[in-house]
Amino acid sequence: MSDLEHIKKKLRDYGFYPDFSTKSKYFTKLKSYLGLKQANELLDNIDIIISSSEDPEHDIAHLVGQDSQLLKIIYSTGIVTSACIFNSMLEILDSIDIEPKVISDLGGANGWSLQLLDEYFELNSKLVLIDYNPNWDLVNENITVINSEYAHVTEKINADLIISIFGIKASEPESLLKCAANILANNGYLLISLRIPDDSTFKSFQETAISLGFGIVLEKSKRVQYFNSSAMFIETFPVLLISNNIKQSEIFRLKDIQID
Numbered sequence: 001m002s003d004l005e006h007i008k009k010k011l012r013d014y015g016f017y018p019d020f021s022t023k024s025k026y027f028t029k030l031k032s033y034l035g036l037k038q039a040n041e042l043l044d045n046i047d048i049i050i051s052s053s054e055d056p057e058h059d060i061a062h063l064v065g066q067d068s069q070l071l072k073i074i075y076s077t078g079i080v081t082s083a084c085i086f087n088s089m090l091e092i093l094d095s096i097d098i099e100p101k102v103i104s105d106l107g108g109a110n111g112w113s114l115q116l117l118d119e120y121f122e123l124n125s126k127l128v129l130i131d132y133n134p135n136w137d138l139v140n141e142n143i144t145v146i147n148s149e150y151a152h153v154t155e156k157i158n159a160d161l162i163i164s165i166f167g168i169k170a171s172e173p174e175s176l177l178k179c180a181a182n183i184l185a186n187n188g189y190l191l192i193s194l195r196i197p198d199d200s201t202f203k204s205f206q207e208t209a210i211s212l213g214f215g216i217v218l219e220k221s222k223r224v225q226y227f228n229s230s231a232m233f234i235e236t237f238p239v240l241l242i243s244n245n246i247k248q249s250e251i252f253r254l255k256d257i258q259i260d
Helices: 003-013 023-034 036-052 056-064 068-094 112-121 174-183 199-211
Strands: 102-106 126-130 144-146 159-165 184-193 222-228 233-243
Touching: 003 068, 003 112, 023 036, 023 068, 036 056, 056 068, 068 112, 068 159, 068 184, 068 222, 068 233, 102 112, 102 174, 112 126, 112 159, 159 174, 174 184, 174 199
Parallel strands: 102 126, 102 159, 126 144, 159 184
Antiparallel strands: 184 233, 222 233
16 A cells, blocks of 8 residues: 555545545535535535635634534545645655654644654654644544644744644745744754745745745755646645755745655
């Protein structure tokens, strides 16, 4: 079994549906869970949130309320993309020397990626999830949860490794990057993937990161390509290894990052 297939299997164990590769499968599940009328109403409300909200994931979670099963169904529409990115993160971790005592995830849903990292390292690391959403059922009760917006996190975590998969809008990364700068230990690493569409957005992201003392480890970072079968096109996502121990002296372009 490939690493990606193993990740998908674990996601199924955690209650997600990585087989929702098409909108029809997603809608069929929603309809069976909610009924046709409620499923259509929910999709209409989600479309409104996506088109107008500054924080769509948070607003969708609050629309769903306490129904963690429904939340997993909704998140499953993009879970395979997240799995592909996480698999690329594991490949990057294979290439660096790190034994993290503390691992944090910014925007980590129910903690699935933290749990898989704990199994990957086998170090019994402290796991800290920071996500402004109280409605998830955690995959591991030993995960410490900080239910807060990034800007309001005050705990001294000293994480050796931070990961974030789509933890914030690519056009507004400042609050996430500031939070990461505050909680990352000296010589720590941040592994992050955002939906960065162009070099202008990437330039702005880098300028913010550099101002906070971060630098991209270009030779270890990757671009992941994923075929979106619902939209019928290939999406490309940068997976960036970032350190607070290097000085970045130039602005990179997306094409400077190797394709995985």
